[in-house]
Amino acid sequence: MSDFENHSGTRPAAWYEGLTEAPGSPWADRPLPPSGSDYRTLTYEVTGRIARITFNRPEHGNAITADTPTELAHAVERADLDPRVHVMVVSGRGKGFCGGYDLSLFAESEIDAGATGAPDGTAAQSRVGTVLDPTVQAQNHNPWGTWDPMVDYAMMSRFNRGFASLLYANKPTVAKLHGFAVAGGTDIALYADQIICAADTKIGYPPTRVWGIPSAGMWAHRLGDQRAKRLLFTGDCLSGKQAEEWGLAVEAPPAAELDARTEALLARIARMPINQLMMAKLALNSALLAQGVANSGMVSTVFDGISRHTREGHAFQLRSATKGFREAVRERDEPYGDWKRTQFEE
Secondary structure, three states: OOHHHHOHHHOOOHHHOOOOOOOOOOOOOOOOOOOOOOOOOEEEEEEOOEEEEEEOOHHHOOOEOOHHHHHHHHHHHHHHHOOOOOEEEEEEOOOOOEOOEOHHHHHOOOOOOOOOOOOOOOHHHHHOOOOOOHHHHHHHOOOOOOOOHHHHHHHHHHHHHHHOHHHHOOOOEEEEEOOEEEOHHHHHHOOOOEEEEOOOOEEEOHHHHOOOOOOOOOHHHHHOHHHHHHHHOOOOEEEHHHHHHOOOOOEOOOHHHHHHHHHHHHHHHHHOOHHHHHHHHHHHHHHHHHOOHHHHHHHHHHHHHHHOOOHHHHHHHHHHHHHOHHHHHHHHHHHHOOOOOOOOOO
């Protein structure tokens, strides 16, 4: 066959062919990247042109552990390198997307120094004796000890780097929210390029009432100054429908329609050529990054650490240690009229 006969211009709409599908593709004789899962906190699967990253700790509300940011970044990089993948979607199993950090472990001083994680099973060993060592962090958070803010920052900034992989990935990322996406869960979701959520999703950062500042620093970049302050000055949450109205989510269908609407959005994005998607994302990210996203994250991460070491922060931590984390949260939120027992952390 001549070069002309093999040229893409001789085939209808050849621009929609994927990198591995076109005749003469550099991947024509190469094996496909593996698509199985080997993670502690999430699963990874490739179906067609879509990489599906799903938080998989439903019994704990998909609460964030030390493994979560490492595993999320690893899965995002797999999708970014896979020539089959045009778009990746992050979601959560069970009753909600992500209830934030598993703070009961910290607040009640029950950190498991032997926790393991990461795809190769070596993460726990590599954390021992470093700033990521949970025993070191527990000592640094002792209310009667001396707090080193940079030890705190060294840990939390690395959590943010893992979550920010959704923003810095070359390919589009979509966060699919249902049930609850609160506190640290929003640090993850707000880094995604697109948010689609069920109309009744609970989205917000209640820990700004005491013992927390959103370390990712993305709220003002996603909502603008006044609306971000409206949420963080009160710790109030938005419904998914309000998130759509405020421009935080691109769509907020009824919960029963979320799966179908998400698949429709993913299908439309996945049809686009990868290079077009990459160029569009890089061009639009240039404006977002020029707003100072990195600086916002740095300042917010430092303030998050400070908020846990104020007089009020120590009072919350000690109350959690003596009466339990859920009781401390009840006392924090009841005056606002939005407390109720749930199965997620913050």
